[in-house]
Amino acid sequence: MTIATVEASADHGAVCIRLCGEIDLGNVSTVEEQIYAAVSGRPIVVLVVSVDLTNLTYIDSVGTRLLFDLASHLRRLRIALKLIAPFESPARRLIQFSGLDFLHANRRCRKRRHWYYHSYTAGLK
Amino acid sequence: MEEQIRAAVSGQRTVVSVDLADVSYIDSTGKRLLFDLALLLQESHIVLEVIVPFDSPIRRLIELSGLQSIAAVILVHRAESSRVGPVELVLPAQPWALKNIRHTLRRWLSGVGASPRVVDDVLIAVGEACTNVVDHAYGTEGGTVNVHVEFQGPDVVATIADTGQWGKPAVGNRGRGTLFMRHCSDDLRIDHGPTGTTVVIRRHLIEEGT
Numbered sequence: 456m457t458i459a460t461v462e463a464s465a466d467h468g469a470v471c472i473r474l475c476g477e478i479d480l481g482n483v484s485t486v487e488e489q490i491y492a493a494v495s496g497r498p499i500v501v502l503v504v505s506v507d508l509t510n511l512t513y514i515d516s517v518g519t520r521l522l523f524d525l526a527s528h529l530r531r532l533r534i535a536l537k538l539i540a541p542f543e544s545p546a547r548r549l550i551q552f553s554g555l556d557f558l559h560a561n562r563r564c565r566k567r568r569h570w571y572y573h574s575y576t577a578g579l580k
Numbered sequence: 581m582e583e584q585i586r587a588a589v590s591g592q593r594t595v596v597s598v599d600l601a602d603v604s605y606i607d608s609t610g611k612r613l614l615f616d617l618a619l620l621l622q623e624s625h626i627v628l629e630v631i632v633p634f635d636s637p638i639r640r641l642i643e644l645s646g647l648q649s650i651a652a653v654i655l656v657h658r659a660e661s662s663r664v665g666p667v668e669l670v671l672p673a674q675p676w677a678l679k680n681i682r683h684t685l686r687r688w689l690s691g692v693g694a695s696p697r698v699v700d701d702v703l704i705a706v707g708e709a710c711t712n713v714v715d716h717a718y719g720t721e722g723g724t725v726n727v728h729v730e731f732q733g734p735d736v737v738a739t740i741a742d743t744g745q746w747g748k749p750a751v752g753n754r755g756r757g758t759l760f761m762r763h764c765s766d767d768l769r770i771d772h773g774p775t776g777t778t779v780v781i782r783r784h785l786i787e788e789g790t
Contacts, residue, residue, distance in 0.1 A: 481675035
């Protein structure tokens with residue numbers, strides 16, 4: 456079984472999810488369940504969800520689909536999504552290949568070797 | 581011998597490799613032992629890898645035994661050769677096998693001196709091709725996926741083959757798989773034939789301009 460860990464923490468209206476390990480067809484549904492569980496059922500209103508992909512050593516179209524589905528789901532709930540992916544990381548390259556036009560980069564964060572992608576939401580844009 | 585193997589694999593493990601490089605003969609009781617071990621490990625979600633050199637006298641026996649439908653059979657070049665030889669994996673077309681394919685490819689790619697970028701690219705391209713096999717090639721009866729990787733001139737060449745009949749091409753969300761394969765390779769050929777599908781991925785080992 457492919458191994459990935461999903462660590463979630465919450466601070467006020469921000470939920471941070473750290474993904475470590477590998478995501479493929481073998482474990483994507485388990486990872487998906489854990490992410491959705493971390494986002495829902497919070498006692499306070501969630502305004503932003505950040506998903507840190509820094510320690511993801513493998514991801515492919517199965518995992519990126521999960522991220523895009525999550526982006527759509529959160530957009531419907533008017534929750535912003537931040538994806539944190541270092542330069543040259545597999546996750547970041549695949550996100551770029553996908554040509555996501557509904558996401559944009561926050562240039563200020565480039566110095567920290569991360570890109571923050573925000574989905575357009577009425578509340579945060 | 582069975583007892584010794586069972587004792588060796590007890591405890592927390594995810595993969596057990598049995599190296600048959602120095603085994604020159606195996607009969608039906610030996611094959612039975614490997615089958616029993618694969619099934620025993622499967623109950624604990626442990627994968628059995630069986631390593632057999634290409635020129636081994638027992639290669640044909642292992643191939644004909646059908647072991648590759650329940651365990652990962654890895655065919656390797658003999659270690660004494662200085663040049664890194666090809667590696668071939670035959671595995672059940674099951675989601676769990678994807679991780680084993682990556683594990684073997686990582687080892688092989690580090691042996692040929694691939695950069696992290698090239699490793700990522702080859703893993704993604706091969707991973708997408710294998711995911712397609714797992715998803716589309718076979719019906720409920722299942723089948724195997726065959727991955728052959730070798731170094732040819734400046735390129736790493738990976739060939740992924742199945743013997744299934746694809747129900748329908750990957751479209752929609754999973755259609756990104758082919759896009760990623762193209763981005764991660766220098767040349768990509770996909771051949772859907774009546775007896776199966778073959779995908780050939782070429783990736784320069786050394787990146788241009790670096």
